[in-house]
Amino acid sequence: MKRKLAVVLATITLLSVGGVVVGRAQVHSGGGPSVDNSAGPKKAEEQFKNIQVLKGIPAEQLVPGMQFITASLGVECQFCHVEGAFEKDDKKTKQTARKMMAMMFAINKENFDGHLNVTCYSCHRGNSKPVGIPTVMAEEPKASAGEAKVVEANKGEGVDAKEANAPTADQLIEKYVQALGGAAATDKITSRVMKGTITFGDRNIPIDIYSKDPDKRISFTHTPDGDSVTAFDGREGWLGFPGRPPREMHGSELDAAGMDADLHFASRLRGMLKETQVQGVEKIGDFDAYLVVGQREGKPPLRLYFDEKSGLLVRLVRYGDTPFGLMPTQIDYADYREAGGVKVPFRWTLARPSGRFTIQVSEVRQNAPVDDAKFAKPAAPPEGQKGPAK
Numbered sequence: 001m002k003r004k005l006a007v008v009l010a011t012i013t014l015l016s017v018g019g020v021v022v023g024r025a026q027v028h029s030g031g032g033p034s035v036d037n038s039a040g041p042k043k044a045e046e047q048f049k050n051i052q053v054l055k056g057i058p059a060e061q062l063v064p065g066m067q068f069i070t071a072s073l074g075v076e077c078q079f080c081h082v083e084g085a086f087e088k089d090d091k092k093t094k095q096t097a098r099k100m101m102a103m104m105f106a107i108n109k110e111n112f113d114g115h116l117n118v119t120c121y122s123c124h125r126g127n128s129k130p131v132g133i134p135t136v137m138a139e140e141p142k143a144s145a146g147e148a149k150v151v152e153a154n155k156g157e158g159v160d161a162k163e164a165n166a167p168t169a170d171q172l173i174e175k176y177v178q179a180l181g182g183a184a185a186t187d188k189i190t191s192r193v194m195k196g197t198i199t200f201g202d203r204n205i206p207i208d209i210y211s212k213d214p215d216k217r218i219s220f221t222h223t224p225d226g227d228s229v230t231a232f233d234g235r236e237g238w239l240g241f242p243g244r245p246p247r248e249m250h251g252s253e254l255d256a257a258g259m260d261a262d263l264h265f266a267s268r269l270r271g272m273l274k275e276t277q278v279q280g281v282e283k284i285g286d287f288d289a290y291l292v293v294g295q296r297e298g299k300p301p302l303r304l305y306f307d308e309k310s311g312l313l314v315r316l317v318r319y320g321d322t323p324f325g326l327m328p329t330q331i332d333y334a335d336y337r338e339a340g341g342v343k344v345p346f347r348w349t350l351a352r353p354s355g356r357f358t359i360q361v362s363e364v365r366q367n368a369p370v371d372d373a374k375f376a377k378p379a380a381p382p383e384g385q386k387g388p389a390k
């Protein structure tokens with residue numbers, strides 16, 4: 001809970017510091033979000049049946065926006081929606097939510113130049129009913145706990161003593177590339193095949209992951225019902241579930257899939273970031289790590305945590321942009337081992353507001369041959385067929 005809070009707080013700080021306008025949706029005089037009217041992608045009201053407040057947002061941003069709301073209030077879709085009939089307005093909560101959306105856009109328009117500084121989460125903090133009354137001190141104050149909080153609260157506010165002789169972001173990124181084995185070594189890797197186990201809660205499922213230049217990646221999670229697939233072919237991405245047609249990725253999902261598929265992420269990082277800032281040192285598990293915040297052109301920022309000692313990337317936080325605010329994904333990398341002359345994390349944990357999983361790899365083969373056909377998107381399976389073909 002505490003970590004979640006910290007991430008979201010950081011998001012809000014970033015938005016005001018970086019001056020980023022998220023989601024192309026800026027508030028106009030009507031109080032709702034608007035986008036530029038040049039042809040562009042399909043709008044929400046063209047794809048959905050009963051859109052009153054979110055007119056003008058790209059249709060593909062509607063569901064990510066709903067996920068943001070759901071995470072902010074700590075509820076399920078059914079809190080506002082009648083199952084199987086999302087367009088219906090039968091629930092009072094849905095009607096309240098419309099007013100809340102208009103209120104949120106108005107607050108930001110009137111006070112923050114339309115930037116999404118105040119979001120549903122700012123007030124709701126994972127509750128459907130926000131708490132407006134400060135809590136009393138529940139136990140005797142502990143000196144150490146108190147101090148830790150101060151550090152937390154000061155985050156993003158300028159430089160503390162420890163940062164005075166901190167390395168620059170460029171130096172940290174360069175050290176990371178060197179720690180992996182150097183750009184010459186990572187450049188030689190053009191494909192990678194990994195086998196391991198993915199763990200959700202108490203379920204362990206075998207997974208195979210294939211990556212290949214340029215920016216292709218596909219993973220097969222071998223569930224008892226069939227394979228669940230996450231794929232990116234360098235341009236398009238999709239998710240496949242047993243017994244269902246594949247679902248296309250959009251917007252930020254594609255951005256994230258592209259990063260995961262990039263075998264040269266470390267050496268390309270510098271070029272990807274148009275502005276960087278070292279924001280101090282934070283504890284990540286047992287490590288002290290430098291936090292580098294990188295702004296990208298027209299995309300949400302990245303937060304990169306580099307182990308102070310080894311220089312390796314131990315955490316990456318990236319964001320999906322939605323009409324209501326940024327949705328964080330945090331990936332913690334661990335168990336770096338050498339494979340084919342470069343270091344590779346053999347374990348990583350991916351966490352979102354909605355859940356988390358860990359992948360532990362047992363075998364990594366660098367430059368193993370991988371057929372391009374592996375990444376081809378399956379045609380939508382005919383009715384009744386079980387799972388996408390491999």
Ligand code: HEC
Pocket residue numbers: 047048049050051052053054055062063066067069070073075076077078079080081086087093094095097098
């Ligand atoms: C807190 C209330 C709330 C929650 C929770 C919520 N929604 Fe919504 N949803 C709304 C509101 C309000 C609208 C209408 C927006 C408008 O009028 O512009 C909407 C509209 C929709 C629509 C468009 C329906 C149509 O055809 O008009 C879909 C689809 C949708 N939501 C899906 C979801 C999904 C999926 C979830 C769970 C991940 C979810 N919603 C969670 C409040 C909510």
Ligand code: HEC
Pocket residue numbers: 069073093094096097100101104118119120121122123124128129130324
């Ligand atoms: C500025 C603070 C603030 C923001 C921002 C905000 N809310 Fe609220 N919200 C409240 C308050 C206060 C209540 C009233 C709670 C009560 O009745 O005790 C409320 C109530 C609600 C309720 C009714 C809950 C219930 O149990 O009946 C819904 C639904 C809701 N908000 C959705 C949203 C959504 C969706 C967003 C973002 C688009 C949002 N809120 C943004 C302050 C806020």
